[in-house]
Amino acid sequence: MKIIARILITATGLFSLVGCYDAGIKQTIHETGFVYCESGNLDTFNPQISDENSILEAVSAQIYDRLLIIDPVTQKPSPNLASEWQVDKTGTVYTFTLQPNVAFHTTDLFTPTRFLNANDVVFSFERIINPDNSYHNVNSGHYPWFDSINFPQTVTSIEAINPHQVQFTLSSPDNTFLSSLATSYAVILSKEYAQQLAASDDKNLIDSLPVGTGPFKLSQFQKSEMVRLKRHDNYWQGKAKMSQVVFDISSRGTGSLAKLLRQECDVVANPISSQLPIIIENDELTLYSQTATNVAFIAINTENPLLQDQRVRKALNFAIDRSSLINSVYYNSGIEAKSILPPASWAYGNDSSFIRYNLNYAKGLLREAGIEDEIELTMWVPLDNNSYNPSPKKSAEIIQSNFSDIGIKLKLITSDLLNRNELAENNIDLVLTGWNANSSDPDTMLRPLLSCDAKQAGFGVANWCNEEFDFLLDLAKETNQPRYRINLYRQIQNLLSEEMPIIPLAHGVKYQANQSSLHGFTLSPFNTYPFHNIIRIKEEI
Template sequence: MRRLTLWMQSLAGLSSACFAAVTLAAATPAANHDSVKTHPAPSSMATHDVRQSGFVYCVNGMVNTFNPQKASSGVIIDTLAAQLYDRLLDVDPYTYRLIPQLAQSWEVLDNGATYRFHLRKDVPFQTTPWFTPTRMMNADDVVFSIERVIDDNNHYHNVNGSDYPYFDSLQFAKTVKSVRKIDDYTVEFKLNNPDASFLWHLATHYAPVLSAEYADKLQKSGNEEQIDRQPVGTGPFQLSGFRAGQYVRLARNGKYWKGVPRMQQVVIDMGVGGTGRLSKLLTGECDVLAYPAASQLSILRDDPRLRLTLRPGMNVAYLAFNTGKPPLDDARVREAIALAINNQRLMQSIYYGTAETAASVLPRASWAYDSNAKVTEYNPAKARQILDSLGKKDLVLHLWVPIISQSYNPSPLKTAELIQADLAQVGIKVIIVPVEGRFQEARLMEMNHDLTLSGWSTDSNDPDSFFRPVLSCAAIRSQTNYAHWCSPEFDALLHQALLSQQLSQRIDYYQQAQAILEKQLPVLPLASSLRLQAYRYDIKGLVLSPFGNSSFAGVYRDSNGINNDASDEGPVVVEKKP
């Protein structure tokens, strides 16, 4: 309950009059000379005005924080982080390799126990109505960003709560022995043990580089909580407007270190779900539709005004069993439930050919995927036999279901209904409990649920980014392990995999870990989904990554070959060479 109270206090702060003042005109003096003003919601804006200088990106979700460090999933990770912030490293969406971002280069020393990063010079932080930087990004900012997460004594560690879900699930504070500034553009991390996944975790959107100078300013004025509500990053866009549950407006960062973004503004429209978003795309109120329902694909494919991008995704949808609560603390009951679920029907009715039935928590695209893993068979007769032998008749289970579509599950409620019907055939009554957003996370931690539909997606190609956040013992405390399952044997294998720099040895450890999951079944993998994105024909430059949404810096509008960029700032540069 303490976590829920803290979150509600934080949300109240987001919606307060203080935060509402963030509905500002654009961001940098170079981009816009208007004074502070309030923007109407996208539904009441003239779509034509937005289309002249930007685009509308429609996604179903909600924003609880503007700091990815404090989030476990959602719009901030899937969409906003890549616009507001940069990280030390990035992942190439085509080769799946680590590439430089704010770090120009790096060295791995001491067999993977020391990492040294050499930073780019001349990278400015955003100039916003609430902060004007006086220096470029440097090592102080990297050290501050990491120490806030790992150091209990850091002044900002407990600001807006002490939870950093992704890093807490990795026990990151125990991994990093120290982070120190060697000089203005060199940072060194020393780890307590070698960690082969370390670079990948720094490449995720959960690891933004924040401004230490901005943090100092807020501390002096006593407004530290604003660091997560009025963001300052080095990314291509910056916050210029927000209305909870409706929209986020972004203005381009005219001083972006890679070159001026091609669009002056982006509106993230979160106000309409389901078929309403599709209608907006068809009428032109949306230019881009994130995660369209698979059932809508035929409409999208047949409309000549639209384009559709599909890519393999690093994600998995799963059914989590509350292993800390009878009767689901018995692996045999979990097996019976798994046998009763018709996976093939889920594929046909939910994904329409845009996913494959998952045999493992790891997607097939992962280099550690166990090709011998088998999809759980559909065998209701065997399920009934197991339940009868255990004397488990007339079970009543509560299934908690998020109401918002996700990249890994476009129709959670419909999925729940199909599972409900399957389990009824073996004598299990399922009561569906719809939940929303962070209330789901908070209430799941109270241990009252029996089952929950969930999933995981990550912008990392390292298996550690799947296993530890979802199923490690530490992930129970960080509120990302909905199964409440803790296996010291499983955790030990994950730890051994991190100590080795040999890929073949790491693969062996991860396949042993997958064998444990197959036997104990704390979660039932359901599907690995393609990432889908639909957009108007005149939108160009969108990159759909298997790891999450990429920067919008190169997106532009090109009607009949004409670029309608309204910039008066001279030649537009999409990306400068490092």
């Protein structure tokens, strides 16, 4: 809706998008592709082995495909690499039929000899669930998101029935399984490429020099600066309309807007809310918005002895003035969070008695917990803005001021990435973060963040594990009765409000600003979509 050293494949034509911006290079990109600006870091191109990262999601969506995607209209899993699927009567055996004639990328290292088949799907998921797979421990051996949802225990086997059909067998019925296969994490790799790398003892390159079936393939990468993708001419959905996409990952904050205004960026993802009026007033720019399924929150390190007291956690919650956050950070484009689930979720439960601003009640809870004097807490704050939090630093400063009103001195620690060792050692008490859901199923906003498996996988930054919470989650996953599922998710939300392992803050709006000459973007509340339909329409003079 319009609202107003081998990671570097080739040195030829390599450039930095920072500092001097060569006019000839700029003109070439403008004519044959576009520059997509979003801050962030890339340590891998394979989301299977990474935590949630919006720039990685955007890049990997161009390189890889998934069996299913979430339809942006119906918000349900729909065909992608899998053209259709069947589920047996037990609800535990899923058989997927693959699209024919799907080509993998041809790169400097790899020339495929066949189209995608069931063996590629088996390899992609066997790597995750099978510790004996030769690639399981390559490049960390950790699959944070899959481990956080207990995927290795959910899927008991994956079998290629024939070249065009693959079968997943589950340990028990799982209403969230199809949604899991549609997330940005569930990408399909080339088994043939993996075998070639293994033969040359170069297994580690599988994630840094990626081969997928997506509309674009990796051409150049300069860490913390840029990623250049070139068109995959044999893309199964038809050759992309533009021959290249350049991701500028070097700018933060107002820097991206400056580049957009100078036409050095064609697209800016997640612009800061304060920039929106400038974008809206510029006739050469188009601003798109999409209601997002997300939440900004504070994760409380429940392994800190002080924060193990439920009263202290609730006091922190009641001390936060969410209306100030909405006005000053979101510029009224977001809404106050009453639950980890957003209002758009079919399982949303709003009990505002748990989530409200009440300084007197907060002070009373601290007194009950035996805290009379000023205490000091630390909070990690990310540098990069996101759709769920358009200005983390400003949000942190407001929270810091709120906490001072109840006698809590909050020390802010700002960095690119959270050092999980610091968190584990109780050096960090609070984490300002958030979550973008990968599907409309409530499980995708609850299990990866707060389950016992999430804690074990290092994905749940609250370090919280509650057996009752997990039990209710599993019941909701297994039942097919909608009314029963809704009731279970309401119980789960009430449990979280009582226990308060995280403090919901706000739900943001997903924005994208781009040059008005670009057309064909598909915005979704969930995943980033491929850019193969993007086209630049030149104005006639």
